[in-house]
Amino acid sequence: MRRGRVSDLLVTRREQRGRVITLSILGYLIAIALIYIYGINLLFYVALLYTLNSFLILLITLKYKISIHVAVLSGVSTVLSFLVSEYFVIMYFMTAIVAWARVKAKEHELSQVVSAYVFFALLTYLEINFISTDFHI
Numbered sequence: 158m159r160r161g162r163v164s165d166l167l168v169t170r171r172e173q174r175g176r177v178i179t180l181s182i183l184g185y186l187i188a189i190a191l192i193y194i195y196g197i198n199l200l201f202y203v204a205l206l207y208t209l210n211s212f213l214i215l216l217i218t219l220k221y222k223i224s225i226h227v228a229v230l231s232g233v234s235t236v237l238s239f240l241v242s243e244y245f246v247i248m249y250f251m252t253a254i255v256a257w258a259r260v261k262a263k264e265h266e267l268s269q270v271v272s273a274y275v276f277f278a279l280l281t282y283l284e285i286n287f288i289s290t291d292f293h294i
Contacts, residue, residue, distance in 0.1 A: 167264075171222060178215040178225075182208055202288045203236060209284070210277060221272075224265045227256045228273040235281035249278070 163173045185208035234248035256270035
């Protein structure tokens with residue numbers, strides 16, 4: 158923001174979000190490389206999954222104001238619930254609270270948080286099912 162690359166800390170101008178999300182994707186790619194080098198296979202696939210999902214968030218947010226907060230939390234809730242413990246299903250309720258807060262703060266419309274919530278939970282679930290054949294989950 159200080160360098161004038163984004164207008165505000167929340168990056169409310171859609172055309173400025175590409176740079177911020179691209180930096181996130183770059184961070185994921187570095188994490189993938191490190192995980193691959195150290196041979197942690199499941200983490201490699203989860204990092205790859207997050208990179209793919211961040212790329213999809215980038216593509217979507219350039220055309221439609223989807224809630225990035227809700228999309229990420231929805232995906233994290235799915236990963237934790239299916240790969241770590243079913244007790245993490247509580248994360249879906251926490252994601253719903255964040256979704257409500259984004260609407261209440263007038264940062265998003267209900268359709269923007271619901272579409273992020275449903276799409277990224279379902280997408281992550283399908284991705285987990287795809288990689289689960291390698292890990293017998």
